[in-house]
Amino acid sequence: MTLYCGVDVGAAATKVVLIDAAGELRAHGVERTGPDTARVAAETRDAVLAASDLARHAIARTCATGFGRNEVAFAEVTRTEISCHSRGCLHHFPGPMTIVDIGGQDNKIIKLDERGKRVGFKLNRKCAAGTGAFLEEIAAILDVELGEMDRLAGEATDVVRLGSFCTVFAKTEILTNFRRGDRVADIVAGAFESVVRRIVEMDPLAGNVVLTGGVVGHNPYIVGIFERVLSRSVQVPPQPQFTGALGAALVARESA
Amino acid sequence: MACGFRVFFPENHGAMLGATRRATDLIPAANAIGYSPEVCSYLTSDVGAFLKNETPMAKMPGYTFPKPDVLVYNTNQCRDVQEWMAFYQRRFGVPMLGVNTPSGLHEVTDVHVDAASRQIEAMVEPLAAITGRKLDYDRFKETVRLSRALSEKWKTVLETGAAVPTPINFFDSTIHMGPAVVLRGDTRAIEYYDLLLAELHDCIARGVGSVAEENTRLYWEGMPIWGKLREHSEFLAKQRTSVVASTYCNSWIFDAFDPEDPFRSMGRAYTEIFIARSEEWKQAYLERMIAEYKVDGILYHDAKTCPSNSNNRYGLPERLQEKTGIPYIVISGDLNDLRCYSEEQTKTNMEAFIEQLAES
Ligand code: SF4
Numbered sequence: 150m151t152l153y154c155g156v157d158v159g160a161a162a163t164k165v166v167l168i169d170a171a172g173e174l175r176a177h178g179v180e181r182t183g184p185d186t187a188r189v190a191a192e193t194r195d196a197v198l199a200a201s202d203l204a205r206h207a208i209a210r211t212c213a214t215g216f217g218r219n220e221v222a223f224a225e226v227t228r229t230e231i232s233c234h235s236r237g238c239l240h241h242f243p244g245p246m247t248i249v250d251i252g253g254q255d256n257k258i259i260k261l262d263e264r265g266k267r268v269g270f271k272l273n274r275k276c277a278a279g280t281g282a283f284l285e286e287i288a289a290i291l292d293v294e295l296g297e298m299d300r301l302a303g304e305a306t307d308v309v310r311l312g313s314f315c316t317v318f319a320k321t322e323i324l325t326n327f328r329r330g331d332r333v334a335d336i337v338a339g340a341f342e343s344v345v346r347r348i349v350e351m352d353p354l355a356g357n358v359v360l361t362g363g364v365v366g367h368n369p370y371i372v373g374i375f376e377r378v379l380s381r382s383v384q385v386p387p388q389p390q391f392t393g394a395l396g397a398a399l400v401a402r403e404s405a
Numbered sequence: 406m407a408c409g410f411r412v413f414f415p416e417n418h419g420a421m422l423g424a425t426r427r428a429t430d431l432i433p434a435a436n437a438i439g440y441s442p443e444v445c446s447y448l449t450s451d452v453g454a455f456l457k458n459e460t461p462m463a464k465m466p467g468y469t470f471p472k473p474d475v476l477v478y479n480t481n482q483c484r485d486v487q488e489w490m491a492f493y494q495r496r497f498g499v500p501m502l503g504v505n506t507p508s509g510l511h512e513v514t515d516v517h518v519d520a521a522s523r524q525i526e527a528m529v530e531p532l533a534a535i536t537g538r539k540l541d542y543d544r545f546k547e548t549v550r551l552s553r554a555l556s557e558k559w560k561t562v563l564e565t566g567a568a569v570p571t572p573i574n575f576f577d578s579t580i581h582m583g584p585a586v587v588l589r590g591d592t593r594a595i596e597y598y599d600l601l602l603a604e605l606h607d608c609i610a611r612g613v614g615s616v617a618e619e620n621t622r623l624y625w626e627g628m629p630i631w632g633k634l635r636e637h638s639e640f641l642a643k644q645r646t647s648v649v650a651s652t653y654c655n656s657w658i659f660d661a662f663d664p665e666d667p668f669r670s671m672g673r674a675y676t677e678i679f680i681a682r683s684e685e686w687k688q689a690y691l692e693r694m695i696a697e698y699k700v701d702g703i704l705y706h707d708a709k710t711c712p713s714n715s716n717n718r719y720g721l722p723e724r725l726q727e728k729t730g731i732p733y734i735v736i737s738g739d740l741n742d743l744r745c746y747s748e749e750q751t752k753t754n755m756e757a758f759i760e761q762l763a764e765s
Contacts, residue, residue: 216749231757232764255750267761269732272754 150175152207153405155397156190156224157233158182158217161253161281162363165193166394167203168402172240176201177391186217194223212401214393216254228400230393231259231270237396238359239265241386246357249348250392251364251371253281258352271351277316279347281364287340290320291333298337299368305338307331319343338370345374358383366390408532408540413471415489417587418462419447422454423631423741425461432742440492445485446710446741452492473499475535477528481506481521481675483713500535502528506676511683513676522672546664548590549671553662558598559585560658565605566649567698570614572605575625575648576638577615585657616647621762624695625651627706628714628740633748640752644759650698652679652691653714680713687716688725695731701762703733704755709745732765734758 150169157164159182167176178197180189190213198205213224214233221227228236234250234257244265250257256279259270277283288295309331311319319340326336344364348354358379365371366389375383386392422428428446431453436442438456440449454460455470462468476490476499487503494501504524507517529540562581566573573581581601584594608614623641625648630637641648656679663670675681679690695703703725705717712718722733736754739745 216753229753229757229760231753232760266765268765269726270734270757270761272750272757 150203150207151209152203153398153402154194154208154211155233155394155399155401156194156211156213156215156218156221157230157391157394157397158186158190158213158215158221159230159252159363159393160216160255162390163189163193163215163217164391164394165190165197166391166398167197167201167208168395168398170402172399172402174395176203177388177394179390182217186220187222190217190221191223210401210405212397212404214397214400226401226404228397231257231267231272233393233396233400234361235259235261235265235267235396236399237392237394238361238386240395240399242357242359242384246359246384247352247354248359248361249354249375251280251344251348251360251362253285253363256280256348256351256362258348258354260355273347273351276314278314279344279351281362283316283319283344283347284340284364284368286316286320287323287337290323291336293333293337296367298341299370301334302338302341302368302370304334305332307335307338308342309335309339311339311343314347341368341371342374345371345378349378354379360385361389361392363390408529409536409538410474410532411471413473414587415451416447416486417583418454418460419445419451419741420631421461422450423447424634426632426743427454427459427461428632428741429743431457431459432744442710442742442744444710445483445489446739448485448489448492449710450741451489455493455496473497475499475532476501477532478503479506479675480504481508481678481681483680483711500531502531504528504675506681508681509683510676510681511686513673517676518669518673520672521676522669525671525675526668545667549662549667550664551592551595552589552659553664555585555589555591555594555598556657556659556662558595558602560655560660562598562601562605563650563654563658565602565609568609569622569699570612570616570619571622571647571649571698572608572613572615574615574638575629575651575654576634578651578654579629579631579634582654582657614647616642616645618645619647621646621759622649622699622701623647624649624691624698624700624703625653625706626691626703626716628653628708628711630706630708630738630743630746630751631741632743633738633746633751636748637751637755641755641759644756646755646759648704649700650694652694652716655694656680684719684721688721688728691721691725692729695729700731702758703731704758705733705735707735707737709737709739710742711740714740732758732761 155166164179180193211224212226213221218227244261245263248259428450432449434453434456435449478486478490584597588594659674661674707715717735
């Protein structure tokens with residue numbers, strides 16, 4: 150079997166996807182990125198191969214994406230994560246669409262037209278607002294596990310509004326909320342709401358909205374907030390954390 | 406010049422501190438005495454250099470700090486220039502004169518030109534009192550004539566950028582514009598551009614581009630990121646992308662200079678510049694530029710400390726794309742303060758934009 154490999158080296162996590170010549174997903178896996186991006190990329194790929202009993206020599210071509218894309222020595226091709234997320238979403242949904250990707254350190258909004266061509270994109274990496282990094286900070290100050298945030302938000306009876314752009318200011322706000330006696334679950338719901346609000350401020354998010362990225366993958370609660378804020382349903386591809394890596398694998402297949 | 410002064414331009418010193426990557430170490434000294442990290446980083450770099458007594462100029466033989474006899478400003482770029490001169494005024498206790506130019510103009514009318522040119526004219530007497538010499542009107546006219554001739558030369562240089570492939574790109578131009586900025590009214594500047602033009606015409610004739618195998622042409626709107634000129638130039642060249650034109654380098658074209666009417670024409674020239682105009686006027690200007698230079702996409706630099714040169718902040722990119730279909734990106738950075746700049750973010754942004762243009 151011929152395989153194509155996509156490696157998405159994000160600031161927080163490294164994702165690997167293997168597809169076959171028909172574009173079917175064969176295996177995938179994820180590791181924390183850490184400081185040695187080159188090593189983690191290779192290890193993640195090897196772990197995915199081992200877990201699925203596939204052979205490395207079956208990989209005909211690899212495409213790397215994400216912030217560490219240029220460190221992946223075994224990739225023959227590189228593309229930015231903007232291109233790969235677009236490609237990955239088009240695999241599941243037809244254009245036109247507005248893709249919102251919420252990553253560990255950044256978020257992006259990508260617009261595709263009816264032919265699936267990209268007509269524009271916006272990145273926010275200036276600060277943690279609206280990203281996974283914001284949620285990590287909030288989890289730390291609330292002393293809850295990151296993995297518990299989604300469940301906690303589901304238990305909220307109210308949403309505590311966090312008004313500030315700035316993560317540091319938001320943390321001070323949370324301390325005030327605590328003193329006022331607000332419930333942790335309600336504050337967590339407020340933190341998710343804040344992420345969505347920061348993104349809605351970046352763009353009008355017209356048309357069909359598709360959500361991708363690890364934050365959405367781990368926290369489906371956020372999907373409901375988007376639907377409420379936008380007053381319509383939004384779409385989420387299967388395994389949204391792997392959309393960039395899947396796109397990369399598809400690019401590898403198409404550029405072979 | 407026509408008054409017998411030697412003129413020093415602190416803005417160029419600011420750019421020099423940026424391009425030599427000294428600025429980010431010097432700015433904190435100015436921040437520490439109350440000049441916010443949010444105000445012009447030319448100002449804070451230059452003031453920081455003064456406070457720390459450090460400058461790349463020290464390498465020039467015989468360099469001494471140019472202690473001013475008088476400080477002169479024009480707010481046609483922004484008010485920070487006035488605050489900047491005011492810093493030195495307080496330090497040296499010397500007079501400060503200035504022109505507060507109207508801005509945000511859609512049309513430049515006689516009323517606006519009057520407002521600027523009368524202020525320029527009103528400076529003559531106090532300046533003459535400082536030098537003890539009257540204005541040499543013939544020399545003044547000659548200076549305006551030479552400035553006009555220089556401006557025309559510089560314009561011709563930039564216009565060669567319209568050729569495909571372009572023989573000169575933005576990063577080259579930010580360096581070559583030196584004489585047009587500091588040697589207005591000096592014949593040596595004109596000679597410099599004659600030489601450069603001959604070379605550019607030769608490149609066009611031979612089809613030699615500034616970037617090998619150019620396949621994407623961008624317009625740069627906003628300030629350069631001085632400490633990253635080489636990085637950006639090399640990075641884009643690798644992607645076979647030329648930045649064929651920019652508002653910034655075109656800002657030193659002053660078509661209005663007229664030696665027969667020196668005061669009014671100076672007033673007009675300094676009022677009708679891009680930065681002092683309305684959003685609609687700017688949009689129309691950019692429309693002309695993208696057509697003339699056969700631009701595939703526009704890159705807006707949102708410079709943290711220079712709102713006046715960050716033209717992405719009032720919806721102009723969106724309106725322009727809607728009207729022309731030419732896509733854009735915005736990169737966040739700063740002219741001098743590299744604390745506001747992310748290498749990785751900027752390069753990914755640029756690369757993703759070039760991928761997008763290649764797909765369409
Ligand atoms: S226009 Fe920008 S760079 Fe020039 S002085 Fe004003 S703030 Fe500084």
